[in-house]
Amino acid sequence: DAVTEVAVTDVRGDVAREVAARHDGEAASVSGGADNAAAAAGADVVLLAVKPQYMADALASVRDAVGPDTLVVSIAAGLPSTFYERRLPAGVPVVRVMPNTPATIGRGVSAVSPGRHASPDHVALVETLLAGTGLVVSVPEALQSAVTAISGSGPAYVFAMVDALAEAGTLLGLPRALAQQLAAHTVAGSGVYAAESGQHAAILREAVSSPGGTTLAALAELDERAVRAAYVAAARAAARRADELAREADPEGADGEGHRE
Ligand SMILES: NC(=O)C1=CN([C@@H]2O[C@H](COP(=O)(O)OP(=O)(O)OC[C@H]3O[C@@H](n4cnc5c(N)ncnc54)[C@H](OP(=O)(O)O)[C@@H]3O)[C@@H](O)[C@H]2O)C=CC1
Ligand SMILES: O=C(O)[C@@H]1CCC=N1
DSSP: OOOOEEEEEOSSHHHHHHHHHHHTTSSSEEEEESOHHHHHTTOSEEEEOSOGGGHHHHHHHHGGGOOTTSEEEEOOSSOOHHHHHHHSOTTOOEEEEEOOGGGGGTOEEEEEEEOTTOOHHHHHHHHHHHGGGEEEEEOOGGGHHHHIIIIISHHHHHHHHHHHHHHHHHHTTOOHHHHHHHHHHHHHHHHHHHHHSOSOHHHHHHHHOOTTSHHHHHHHHHHHTTHHHHHHHHHHHHHHHHHHHHHHHOTTTOOOOSOOO
């Protein structure tokens, strides 16, 4: 069934009203405000998008407005589905999602995991709701911290790379705007190529690397600076941080969900 009505809330009601006004009438009627309970009352789906540190408060505010017929979806990093299940009425289905910001332009990746009361139909509903945001994959919940480290936080690693390449181009004498265009489009085109060619990234990298050429000279510098190892270390730090967020939000919880090495 199509979504006909959306209620957006934020602790600052004026922020939510501004967002609602921008999107009202696009595909559904959209209203905004600060009252979480009023927004959740009678809703088929409640989507939680506050930081993990504020999730307990947000759940307390909707607790009395939801029941086993309400599907609760959260995009918060780290928090296991049991965190929600313990704070909501018995039997409320929960689905965890880790999206990423390219969803804004329909090129995101979202990983979806059902909690213990969520059925395949609930997962299918979430997949349908997210279809317009890009690729949607299903993963066991134990993989969500790893997903967060790669696709959730990943856009920031890539934007940092675009920024560095653009700066390098400017240093080498390109006009700044052109350097940014070249850097961003190179990353965009290479990403689509890697995603759609069906070839391993190592093969694609080798095809750029002419013997005795410019690319191998550059890659030798990246290896010298252990850039590959830095990406691995960065991803592991993100996954560890996702687990820490869960522990910080729920010091007593310790239910063993999440990232394992
Ligand atoms: N940014 C990203 O790329 C991704 C983020 N996520 C997850 O999305 C969530 C939001 O992250 P992000 O957008 O970066 O964080 P933000 O802090 O920018 O957004 C959260 C918003 O929720 C508001 N808020 C806080 N408490 C409540 C409440 N009780 N009721 C209603 N609104 C509330 C905050 O208001 P105020 O600012 O006044 O506190 C803020 O405007 C996090 O759980 C994060 O893990 C997941 C994937 C990717
Ligand atoms: O930085 C964060 O915690 C969130 C989760 C994934 C991307 N941003």
